[in-house]
Amino acid sequence: MQDLLQVSKPDLEDESYVAINLCSELESLLYLFQDQIYRVEIVKKFRNRDEIIYGKRNQLKKAFFNLLKNAFEAIPNEGIITIEHYREGDFIYAIISDTGVGVPKEKLELLGTPFFTTKDEGTGMGLTQVFSTIYQHGGTIDVKSREGTGTTFTIQFQTKITEQIGAVDLDLQYVKGQSFKEYFC
Structure with a gap:
């Protein structure tokens, strides 16, 4: 139940939007998996x-941690995880691919649904948090998977999301002799 509450109203909700270098964040997350x-x-x-996106750093780190954790867990023995990052036009792409067990085609549409899991010990909330966070940041997420071959998550962020971080263009006119208080009221 706590996981569901976390996704519906994350404790990081009041976190402010900041400039994030996604490459640096992905690099730092990889250190958490050194044992693998x-x-x-x-x-x-x-x-x-050097490209940046604007977002809530800790929410995004948690989302990418969940994606990486799933990728490692999907590989039963030995395998490869490929992480790509690039800019194309006004979009930043982050792609995480694994050579793991894959997801059955009929279950692919259920990924991100609360309580749906393909794991024996899973809660079904990890990918729910991922999808929720990506969408809250104006991004999109696409999943492709083949059983026995692996899974690829493609995340796309806009590079310009000023509306989402609270920037507003005000048409204020300064009048000579007007006080500071009058100017803003």
Whole structure:
């Protein structure tokens, strides 16, 4: 129940939007999985490393942590996780692919649904948090998977989301001799 409440109203909700270098955040998250490097090869294809998005850093880190955790867990023995990052036009893409067990075609549409899981020990809330966070940041998420081959999550963010971070263009006119208080009231 706590997981459901977390997704519906995250405790990080009051976190402010900041400039985020997604490449740096992905690199830092990979350090949390150092104990898996002996069995899973990590391939990083980071282009446009200096590009930034605006968002709630901790919410996004939690979402990408969940995606990486799922990718590692989907690989039963040895395999490869590929992480791509690039800019194309007005969009930043982050792609996480694994060579894991994959998701059955008939269950692919259910990913992100609360309480749906393909894991014996899962709660079904990890991907719900991922989808929720990506959508709250004006992004999109696309999933492709084949059983026995692996899964690919493609996340797309707009590079310009000023409306979502509260920037408003006000048409204020200064009148000479007007006080500061009168100017803003």
